[in-house]
Amino acid sequence: MYxxxxxxxxxEMHISGAERLVDEKNIKIAAVSMIERAxxxxxxxxxxxxxxxxxxxxxxxxxxxxxxxxxNVNSVEEGKxxxxxxxxxxxxxxxxxxxxxxxxxxGPSDGENMRGAIVMDMKGERLExxxxxxxxxxxxxxxxxxxxxxxxxxxxxxLTRHFTHVKEALVLATKVAFTKGSIxxxxxxxxxxxxxxxxxSGKLGYVRIPHLKKEGDYRGGRVFFVDNVNITDYIEEIEKxxxxxxxxDGLREISDLNNITGE
Ligand code: AMP
Numbered sequence: 001m002y003x004x005x006x007x008x009x010x011x012e013m014h015i016s017g018a019e020r021l022v023d024e025k026n027i028k029i030a031a032v033s034m035i036e037r038a039x040x041x042x043x044x045x046x047x048x049x050x051x052x053x054x055x056x057x058x059x060x061x062x063x064x065x066x067x068x069x070x071x072n073v074n075s076v077e078e079g080k081x082x083x084x085x086x087x088x089x090x091x092x093x094x095x096x097x098x099x100x101x102x103x104x105x106x107g108p109s110d111g112e113n114m115r116g117a118i119v120m121d122m123k124g125e126r127l128e129x130x131x132x133x134x135x136x137x138x139x140x141x142x143x144x145x146x147x148x149x150x151x152x153x154x155x156x157x158x159l160t161r162h163f164t165h166v167k168e169a170l171v172l173a174t175k176v177a178f179t180k181g182s183i184x185x186x187x188x189x190x191x192x193x194x195x196x197x198x199x200x201s202g203k204l205g206y207v208r209i210p211h212l213k214k215e216g217d218y219r220g221g222r223v224f225f226v227d228n229v230n231i232t233d234y235i236e237e238i239e240k241x242x243x244x245x246x247x248x249d250g251l252r253e254i255s256d257l258n259n260i261t262g263e
Contacts, residue, residue: 001056002027003139003242006034008046014115016041018168021060021141021244027053042193056139060242065146065174067205068166068251070157079197079211082257083186086199086207090184092225096124100186100223107219108134113190117222119231122183127231135224137238140175142167142245153251165194166208173200175243181229188212190220205249 004027005019016038020030031051038049073079080101087097100120108114109132116134119127128134142150150170151163159166169187176185177200188197197212197220213219226234 001060001242003052003054003056004030004034005052005054005138006031006038006049008038008041008049010044010047012048015043015046019138019141021056021139021242042191056242058240058242060244061178062244062246063174063178064247065142065150065170065206065245065249066177066200066202067249068153068170069205069207070251070253071207071209071257072253072255073209073211076195076211076214079209082207083197083199083209083212085257086204087184087186087225090199090201090203092184093122093124096120096122096225099124100225104186104188104221104223105213105219108221113219114221117185117224119224119226119229119234121229122225122227127226127229128235129231134222135235135238137172137175139240139242140171140244142171142248146245146248149248150251153248157251157253162196165189165196169198170206171245173198173206174245176200176224176238177202178243179234179237179241181226181234182224183227184225185222186225187222188220190218192216192218207254 001021003021007017008015018034022030038046071082073082084097108118114134116136119135121127154160154163173185176182184201186199195213195215196210198206198208200206
């Protein structure tokens with residue numbers, strides 16, 4: 001297997017990125033489709049595209065995706081309330097939840113977005129060594145069959161146009177959730193026109209929340225909430241261990257949040 005990755009920038013600002021785990025015979029197809037994607041991004045034409053192909057020598061961990069729970073909210077205020085309630089139910093202390101929201105709302109790297117994620121312990125301390133880069137989950141993918149089942153489930157809910165976003169976020173969130181020491185993840189996009197975010201955890205699955213920021217807001221980010229980790233081992237696992245999602249664990253709509261928190 002090979003890890004094929006793409007990163008596109010303009011004036012050193014991030015435009016798009018993608019990654020796949022593929023057999024040797026599929027390297028070319030993956031690379032071409034990544035170049036096409038880099039050249040047609042909403043954020044504009046890149047002046048730099050980097051494609052890397054790396055042979056994977058360590059065994060690939062095969063896992064089942066987190067289940068997707070769709071929550072319906074009508075405003076950013078309601079969305080944030082739901083996200084905070086879910087995080088609190090998972091067991092993230094109030095102080096950490098509030099700190100995570102403040103960081104993502106204001107730009108966690110001196111007012112700017114980070115390239116990767118914040119790692120926050122249960123005391124609210126940031127553990128990532130580089131506060132601009134953060135840590136970057138990598139070497140992960142989903143099989144074509146699992147991906148097809150996800151596409152089918154999304155289409156039944158009228159969410160086909162969000163397929164790529166949800167697929168990539170679900171793959172990342174599943175890898176993070178299965179990494180030892182991870183308790184939960186909070187994410188919303190830095191894409192100004194994508195206001196949806198999620199809270200993911202092994203405990204409550206991938207909870208998709210339609211409004212976590214206002215349209216036009218370019219700020220976004222990720223927080224990995226952790227407990228009892230050796231940060232060097234944690235980063236190594238998130239960034240380097242290859243993970244392939246071979247099964248999709250389904251999607252359901254949650255009309256009453258108490259159905260998942262069990263309250
Ligand atoms: P996106 O969902 O791609 O809009 O990314 C939202 C935010 O998540 C970015 O601003 C980064 O801070 C962070 N992020 C993006 N990709 C990764 C990654 N591979 N690993 C960790 N954090 C990431």
